[in-house]
Amino acid sequence: MSTTTELKWFKSSYSGGDGDNCVEVAVHPETVHIRDSKDKRIRPLVVTPTAWAALTALAADSSLDS
Structure with missing residues (x-):
């Protein structure tokens, strides 16, 4: 298994510039x-x-309600 330092991390495009x-x-x-x-x-x-895909699908559906 990879350590967290070996992984390529990225932020969501929805993240603000202020952190x-x-x-x-x-x-x-x-x-x-x-x-x-x-x-x-x-x-x-x-x-x-699979769990990540389910979570992001749920979040995408929920954002339509806003």
Whole structure:
């Protein structure tokens, strides 16, 4: 398994430039790592790609209600 330093992290395109409330994601073939961009010392949440796809689909559907 990759360490978090070997992963390529990226922020959402919805993240603001001021650094508030941002998450970073690193995609690996068997896992998706999610972390707080403001405190990288906190251990990332690790989920399966299937779980990540379900979460992002739900978030996309929810954003239509706003």
